[in-house]
Amino acid sequence: MAGKVFFGVTMSLDGFxxxxxxxxxxxxxxxxxxxxxxxxxxxxxxxxLQAWLFPQRSFRENLKLGEGGEEGLDDEVSRATMExxxxxxxxxxxFDGGELAWPEEAPFHTPVYVVTHTEREPWERPGGTTFYFxxxxxxxxxxxxxxxxxxxxxxxxxxxxTIQQYLNAGLVDEFSISLSPVLLGNxxxxxxxxxxxxxxxxxxxxxxxxxxxxxxxxxxxR
Amino acid sequence: MAGKVFFGVTMSLDGFxxxxxxxxxxxxxxxxxxxxxxxxxxxxxxxxLQAWLFPQRSFRENLKLGEGGEEGLDDEVSRATMExxxxxxxxxxxFDGGELAWPEEAPFHTPVYVVTHTEREPWERPGGTTFYFxxxxxxxxxxxxxxxxxxxxxxxxxxxxTIQQYLNAGLVDEFSISLSPVLLGNxxxxxxxxxxxxxxxxxxxxxxxxxxxxxxxxxxxR
Numbered sequence: 001m002a003g004k005v006f007f008g009v010t011m012s013l014d015g016f017x018x019x020x021x022x023x024x025x026x027x028x029x030x031x032x033x034x035x036x037x038x039x040x041x042x043x044x045x046x047x048x049l050q051a052w053l054f055p056q057r058s059f060r061e062n063l064k065l066g067e068g069g070e071e072g073l074d075d076e077v078s079r080a081t082m083e084x085x086x087x088x089x090x091x092x093x094x095f096d097g098g099e100l101a102w103p104e105e106a107p108f109h110t111p112v113y114v115v116t117h118t119e120r121e122p123w124e125r126p127g128g129t130t131f132y133f134x135x136x137x138x139x140x141x142x143x144x145x146x147x148x149x150x151x152x153x154x155x156x157x158x159x160x161x162t163i164q165q166y167l168n169a170g171l172v173d174e175f176s177i178s179l180s181p182v183l184l185g186n187x188x189x190x191x192x193x194x195x196x197x198x199x200x201x202x203x204x205x206x207x208x209x210x211x212x213x214x215x216x217x218x219x220x221x222r
Numbered sequence: 223m224a225g226k227v228f229f230g231v232t233m234s235l236d237g238f239x240x241x242x243x244x245x246x247x248x249x250x251x252x253x254x255x256x257x258x259x260x261x262x263x264x265x266x267x268x269x270x271l272q273a274w275l276f277p278q279r280s281f282r283e284n285l286k287l288g289e290g291g292e293e294g295l296d297d298e299v300s301r302a303t304m305e306x307x308x309x310x311x312x313x314x315x316x317f318d319g320g321e322l323a324w325p326e327e328a329p330f331h332t333p334v335y336v337v338t339h340t341e342r343e344p345w346e347r348p349g350g351t352t353f354y355f356x357x358x359x360x361x362x363x364x365x366x367x368x369x370x371x372x373x374x375x376x377x378x379x380x381x382x383x384t385i386q387q388y389l390n391a392g393l394v395d396e397f398s399i400s401l402s403p404v405l406l407g408n409x410x411x412x413x414x415x416x417x418x419x420x421x422x423x424x425x426x427x428x429x430x431x432x433x434x435x436x437x438x439x440x441x442x443x444r
Contacts, residue, residue: 013399013423013439014413015237177235179401181425181439185418191236196407201235203403206430213428215435217235217403 003149005142007156007163008081008176009190010050010212016187017160019045025097048182052212053078062107073209081176085110086152087145089138091162092116095131105129108157111148113141115162138165160188167219168195174204176216198222225371227364229378229385230303230398231412232272232434238409239382241267247319270404274434275300284329295431303398307332308374309367311360313384314338317353327351330379333370335363337384360387382410389441390417396426398438420444 009017023038033039053059057069058079069075087110090098095114098106105127106112112131115138123131134141145154156166166172177190198221205216231239245260255261275281279291280301291297309332312320317336320328327349328334334353337360345353356363367376378388388394399412420443427438 014411014416014418179437181423183413183416183418183421183423185413185416189236191405191407194236194405194407196236196405199405201403201405203430203433203435206428206435208425208428208430211425213425213435213437215235215401 002151003086003146003153004173005146005154005156005166005171006084006174006176007158007166007172008178009158009163010053010178010180011190012049012180012182012184012187014183014185015189015191016049016184017158017190018188019049019184020186021188025100029100045184045187049180049184051182052178052180052209058082062109063103064105073207074212074214077176077178077207077214081155082109084153085155086149088112088155088157089141089145089162089166090114090157091159092118094157094159094162106131111145112157113145113148115141138162138169139171142166142171160190160192163190164193167199168193170198170221172219174216174218176214179213179215181211224373225308225368225375226395227368227376227378227388227393228396228398229380229388229394230400231380231385232275232400232402233412234271234402234404234406234409236405236407237411237413238271238406239380239412240410241271241406242408243410247322251322267406267409271402271406273404274400274402274431280304284331285325286327295429296434296436299398299400299429299436303377306375307377308371310334310377310379311363311367311384311388312336312379313381314340316379316381316384328353333367334379335367335370337363360384360391361393364388364393382412382414385412386415389421390415392420392443394441396438396440398436401435401437403434 011017019042023042027033028039052074055070056075056078057071058075060069088108106125106129109128113134114131116133118133120133156163200220200222201217204218207214233239241264245264249255250261274296277292278297278300279293280297282291310330328347328351331350335356336353338355340355342355378385422442422444423439426440429436
């Protein structure tokens with residue numbers, strides 16, 4: 001078990017990884033959603049935040065959106081991130097939203113450990129994704145994910161609260177932020193509730209394309 | 223008058239340009255300050271945020287801190303920023319704090335236009351800095367600064383509120399953020415109160431040293 005524990009997110013320049021949560025995923029995906037101004041605003045902001053990612057070939061392949069796509073630095077970063085992952089860990093809220101949003105072939109292709117109070121049998125999807133529901137806390141979920149990942153890395157997929165819990169527990173080795181040239185004004189902050197005084201960062205790597213800057217930091221306790 | 227209007231700040235990865243303002247500049251510089259734990263915390267956090275800047279040769283020269291200093295990319299960025307400035311604009315709060323903190327030879331070496339309700343005669347310092355006190359608003363201060371700067375650029379020096387006012391008024395052409403690998407947890411946010419829906423950014427340039435990433439964005443209205 002030599003893999004690293006990391007997270008990777010797209011963040012706006014003002015610190016948000018998602019627009020304000022005044023709409024639910026169910027509303028976004030409901031037939032009425034497309035006429036709801038709150039949904040329209042949410043989707044516009046989400047689209048601006050993730051604008052760098054959607055056209056990438058690796059992203060399109062992973063979601064089976066069709067042939068083609070961009071193949072520059074941003075694609076390399078996106079592809080390298082997917083290829084390093086041997087298992088994912090996510091929070092209940094991300095799973096609940098994703099269950100409505102993901103295609104049948106969920107876009108993970110690894111075991112996924114969901115930290116939740118819900119008891120449920122493993123849920124196997126076509127394409128190699130199986131969701132396991134872990135009821136005894138974040139450390140147990142991570143332990144199982146590391147076992148499953150072997151020499152590959154474990155990604156803390158999200159959401160923000162789950163990432164914050166793992167950061168505060170000192171269980172994250174490094175993280176990557178794709179910093180979008182966007183101001184959202186409000187939304188879900190990546191670093192809310194993080195115990196800043198106990199986390200030391202070292203800038204490990206910076207890669208900039210014309211549209212986004214990918215920042216990687218090594219994490220240690222202090 | 224071909225110069226640009228810009229600001230340049232050091233920001234923590236969680237979005238702060240200064241630690242939480244629970245101490246005043248007067249307290250920091252008072253003889254009792256050095257024994258006050260709030261002052262000690264403030265200074266520690268400020269030092270971590272600005273750690274990349276203090277050792278640079280150009281910074282040391284500008285504040286007459288003595289010979290030597292680092293001369294790599296970070297020094298080039300710091301020096302280039304100083305050399306492009308023909309005039310500065312700052313808010314009353316930054317001036318009031320600076321009046322206590324700056325050495326007699328204030329570190330601007332240009333005309334400085336202070337947006338304030340205080341009426342006061344121009345205050346000339348050795349080394350080329352003269353403070354002018356502007357009582358009729360941010361547009362007037364900028365107009366005077368542009369006149370004084372000629373072909374050079376105008377820097378909106380700070381603080382955060384003043385930067386936000388100029389951003390919201392559509393008067394900033396570009397800005398640079400030196401993104402420090404530091405989490406402060408709380409403090410003064412760069413982008414609070416910014417009207418995000420009306421500001422479009424384009425990533426203009428990214429330069430990374432081993433310790434900090436310098437990001438430059440072009441600003442337009444939308």
